[in-house]
Amino acid sequence: MSKQATSTVATTCWECSTCCGALATLVDGRVTEIAPNTAHPGSAGMFCVKGFRGMTGVTEAPGRLLHPMRRVGPRGGGQWRQISWDAALDEMAERLAALRASHGPLAIAGATSGGYFSRSVIHALLLRSLGSPNWMINQDLCGGCRGVSDMVTGLAIANGEDVDGARSVLVVGANPQLANPVQWQRLKLAKKRGARIVVIDPMSTATTELADLWLQPRVGTDAALALAMINVVIGENLHDRAFVERWCTGFEALAARAAQWPVARAAAITAVAPESIAQAARIYADGPATFVSGHGIDAAVGGVQAFRAFHCLLAITGNLDRPGGNRRIKRPAGFRNYTDLLHDPAFRLPPEVEALRIGAREYPLWAGVDGWQKACHNPAVIDAILTSRPYPVRALYVSGVNIAVTYPDTARTIEAFKALDFLAVATHSMNPTAAWADLVLPKTTTLEEEEVSLQPGAPCLSFTAAVVPPRGTARSELAIAADLLDRLEARGAVTQRFMPWRSEREFSRYLVGDSAIDFTALVRDGFARFTYETGNFEAVGFKTPSGRVELSSSRMAAAGLDPLPDLVLPQEAATDAAFPLLLQTGLREKAYHHSRFRDQDWARRISPDPILRLHPQSAAQHQVAAGDWVRVRTPRSDGACEARVALTERVPPGIAVTGMGWWRPDGAAPHYGALEVNINAVLSYAGPYDTASGSPNSRGLACSIEKIESSAVPGQ
Numbered sequence: 022m023s024k025q026a027t028s029t030v031a032t033t034c035w036e037c038s039t040c041c042g043a044l045a046t047l048v049d050g051r052v053t054e055i056a057p058n059t060a061h062p063g064s065a066g067m068f069c070v071k072g073f074r075g076m077t078g079v080t081e082a083p084g085r086l087l088h089p090m091r092r093v094g095p096r097g098g099g100q101w102r103q104i105s106w107d108a109a110l111d112e113m114a115e116r117l118a119a120l121r122a123s124h125g126p127l128a129i130a131g132a133t134s135g136g137y138f139s140r141s142v143i144h145a146l147l148l149r150s151l152g153s154p155n156w157m158i159n160q161d162l163c164g165g166c167r168g169v170s171d172m173v174t175g176l177a178i179a180n181g182e183d184v185d186g187a188r189s190v191l192v193v194g195a196n197p198q199l200a201n202p203v204q205w206q207r208l209k210l211a212k213k214r215g216a217r218i219v220v221i222d223p224m225s226t227a228t229t230e231l232a233d234l235w236l237q238p239r240v241g242t243d244a245a246l247a248l249a250m251i252n253v254v255i256g257e258n259l260h261d262r263a264f265v266e267r268w269c270t271g272f273e274a275l276a277a278r279a280a281q282w283p284v285a286r287a288a289a290i291t292a293v294a295p296e297s298i299a300q301a302a303r304i305y306a307d308g309p310a311t312f313v314s315g316h317g318i319d320a321a322v323g324g325v326q327a328f329r330a331f332h333c334l335l336a337i338t339g340n341l342d343r344p345g346g347n348r349r350i351k352r353p354a355g356f357r358n359y360t361d362l363l364h365d366p367a368f369r370l371p372p373e374v375e376a377l378r379i380g381a382r383e384y385p386l387w388a389g390v391d392g393w394q395k396a397c398h399n400p401a402v403i404d405a406i407l408t409s410r411p412y413p414v415r416a417l418y419v420s421g422v423n424i425a426v427t428y429p430d431t432a433r434t435i436e437a438f439k440a441l442d443f444l445a446v447a448t449h450s451m452n453p454t455a456a457w458a459d460l461v462l463p464k465t466t467t468l469e470e471e472e473v474s475l476q477p478g479a480p481c482l483s484f485t486a487a488v489v490p491p492r493g494t495a496r497s498e499l500a501i502a503a504d505l506l507d508r509l510e511a512r513g514a515v516t517q518r519f520m521p522w523r524s525e526r527e528f529s530r531y532l533v534g535d536s537a538i539d540f541t542a543l544v545r546d547g548f549a550r551f552t553y554e555t556g557n558f559e560a561v562g563f564k565t566p567s568g569r570v571e572l573s574s575s576r577m578a579a580a581g582l583d584p585l586p587d588l589v590l591p592q593e594a595a596t597d598a599a600f601p602l603l604l605q606t607g608l609r610e611k612a613y614h615h616s617r618f619r620d621q622d623w624a625r626r627i628s629p630d631p632i633l634r635l636h637p638q639s640a641a642q643h644q645v646a647a648g649d650w651v652r653v654r655t656p657r658s659d660g661a662c663e664a665r666v667a668l669t670e671r672v673p674p675g676i677a678v679t680g681m682g683w684w685r686p687d688g689a690a691p692h693y694g695a696l697e698v699n700i701n702a703v704l705s706y707a708g709p710y711d712t713a714s715g716s717p718n719s720r721g722l723a724c725s726i727e728k729i730e731s732s733a734v735p736g737q
């Protein structure tokens with residue numbers, strides 16, 4: 022018997038943004054086990070099924086795309102021919118160069134998931150190299166409201182919560198039990214050691230069960246709670262006067278705005294008892310307190326204002342950048358985080374070109390020259406493809422995002438695909454987005470690509486190792502971009518090469534730079550700690566026009582928006598008798614990350630069908646029972662989405678709660694179920710939008726349900 026070669030490689034799981042430290046065991050070059058890295062300062066040994074099964078599941082999937090594919094026949098016709106990388110990249114360069122010459126660089130756009138990933142930043146730099154500022158990220162749907170509020174208030178915390186050091190924890194619109202096992206564990210430990218936990222959520226969850234105090238507001242009314250809490254804090258003199266005087270501007274104005282929100286008014290709007298609001302304020306003010314926020318108050322009209330209200334509460338109670346509060350993001354001296362490159366003048370197009378980014382005029386804090394991540398307003402790009410307004414967009418390169426499933430209004434996204442002159446999609450496997458491409462490029466997975474990332478919460482740097490060589494001919498974003506840029510340069514189609522690196526290792530070394538981080542140790546351990554000082558406001562100031570925390574935001578005012586936080590209702594209520602329920606989308610499922618893992622047996626066993634959760638009372642009213650299939654519709658779209666009813670008293674009567682990301686890998690091309698079981702098929706991307714971030718509402722929408730026969734269900 023030959024001796025087997027066994028080794029263990031430290032890496033990071035990127036199957037969700039928790040970024041747990043992981044250890045991959047290899048036997049004869051094959052990954053046999055993925056386990057948590059207990060030494061990792063961020064995840065401290067926590068992990069989940071997506072890490073255990075998902076990373077290898079995606080990498081080794083039988084349906085994995087191993088070679089570039091070229092469309093044969095009509096777009097979306099499901100006919101493909103395998104081609105070489107040389108042929109694929111030559112064709113892509115040729116098509117992009119031609120469209121750039123005929124329509125200008127602005128006619129070329131890109132879509133990727135978000136600034137979280139280095140590969141997304143590489144994608145942005147590729148587009149900028151072509152001269153195009155038109156880069157779409159999905160963060161208008163994820164964390165963007167938080168990001169814009171954080172930026173204009175000047176906190177620079179992202180989330181930065183220090184649950185371990187907190188005396189009280191305020192959880193708003195987050196359910197870490199499903200979404201973030203590391204945070205969930207930390208919350209449970211905090212509870213055990215006596216920290217008080219306040220949770221704001223319209224629905225009962227495992228997290229609300231952990232709470233000492235649960236506030237159950239009406240959907241989309243959180244800003245009223247936060248303003249009333251500010252009013253209690255100021256009225257009872259519980260704020261941190263020293264911090265406010267030294268580091269904040271606009272306190273008087275904030276106090277005046279909050280004074281408009283006595284608890285009784287907030288109670289009437291939110292349906293939370295006035296004494297509970299006051300109690301929540303007192304608990305939070307008795308810090309150090311940390312603010313744990315989630316998707317429940319993001320991705321909605323009024324999301325930025327809701328976050329502003331909580332961020333102001335955080336600042337006036339002095340919970341900024343102190344142990345047990347919310348830490349500001351810090352980096353080791355000399356280290357560059359890849360997200361920094363988006364803002365670094367050395368990697369920027371001229372301001373007059375950036376000002377032409379789609380959405381820059383309407384949403385300057387999002388898409389403008391000084392916008393949050395300098396990304397487009399996505400629905401406006403879809404419109405530009407379909408209407409040529411404000412100017413034509415003719416080519417799209419989509420990479421590492423499944424926008425046919427994860428953007429609202431699936432039918433319109435698909436119409437846009439059809440209207441393009443050229444669509445390239447980089448992906449691991451065929452999906453409802455890639456199905457419409459002219460060229461499909463096979464991408465490396467998290468087990469096959471390298472990355473150095475900053476984990477501000479830990480705080481540490483994390484290393485993601487290329488644990489195994491790419492399967493087939495899969496390539497990383499960086500490798501694709503480098504080779505494509507060579508070809509574009511040869512065709513005179515490059516404005517300036519903003520992506521000079523030739524390998525992921527070269528890029529990693531560039532990021533680590535001349536910092537004191539020991540690169541070899543970082544690679545060996547999978548992480549590197551760095552010294553972290555809190556409260557050093559003198560040394561590291563606030564990135565606002567005033568150099569202070571702006572409770573009244575001059576940047577909001579300059580954008581023509583309310584400088585003070587206020588309640589902005591989602592503007593949608595179930596008043597139409599034909600659409601009597603309120604729809605909540607995006608409930609997290611343990612086995613899936615949005616549209617990922619849908620082809621994996623382990624995940625389908627855990628969660629075989631899309632589920633619509635109803636209170637038993639609502640089910641009785643609509644004459645449906647547990648296990649029935651229903652079709653969901655909204656007045657905002659012609660689409661429909663099928664799901665299976667589950668009954669639970671966790672959901673209040675009148676509300677229908679579902680997940681997202683459903684499609685059927687074994688369904689018929691080109692939709693693969695994206696128009697049948699995908700909740701975004703019934704959502705609209707046509708507004709209303711948050712006035713600062715441009716986010717649409719992904720919950721709180723009027724909907725109807727209609728029972729359908731199971732024979733109508735595809736795949737049954």
Ligand SMILES: Nc1nc2c(c(=O)[nH]1)N[C@H]1C(S)=C(S)[C@@H](COP(=O)(O)OP(=O)(O)OC[C@H]3O[C@@H](n4cnc5c(=O)[nH]c(N)nc54)[C@H](O)[C@@H]3O)O[C@H]1N2
Pocket residue numbers: 037038163164193194195196197199200201221222223224226239240241242243314315316317318605607608609610611612613614615720
């Ligand atoms: N297993 C798994 N984990 C994931 C993901 C996944 O797909 N699967 N996705 C990851 C990603 S990208 C994200 S963004 C995170 C999101 O994870 P979280 O930030 O935890 O957000 P959600 O789970 O969407 O929603 C949290 C809670 O918000 C509540 N909520 C809904 N509307 C409101 C409201 O108006 N006010 C308040 N206060 N609460 C409201 C919901 O009832 C829900 O309990 O999860 C990450 N983790």
Ligand SMILES: Nc1nc2c(c(=O)[nH]1)N[C@H]1C(S)=C(S)[C@@H](COP(=O)(O)OP(=O)(O)OC[C@H]3O[C@@H](n4cnc5c(=O)[nH]c(N)nc54)[C@H](O)[C@@H]3O)O[C@H]1N2
Pocket residue numbers: 035036133134140159162163164316420421422423424427428429447448449450452464465466467468498606607608614615616617681682700701704719
């Ligand atoms: N209606 C509604 N819509 C929503 C939401 C909602 O709550 N309701 N939630 C929103 C949120 S929070 C988010 S984050 C978005 C998510 O939207 P997406 O980013 O589209 O979500 P995913 O399905 O996780 O990832 C899409 C693709 O990423 C690629 N990918 C995955 N892992 C890797 C990897 O390790 N390496 C590489 N190179 N590529 C990889 C795969 O090609 C995969 O198909 O959806 C948003 N859409």
Ligand code: SF4
Pocket residue numbers: 034035036037038039040041067068069070071072073201202203
């Ligand atoms: S929570 Fe799960 S999917 Fe997310 S990084 Fe950790 S192990 Fe991976």
Ligand SMILES: [Mo]
Pocket residue numbers: 162163164
């Ligand atoms: Mo997200």
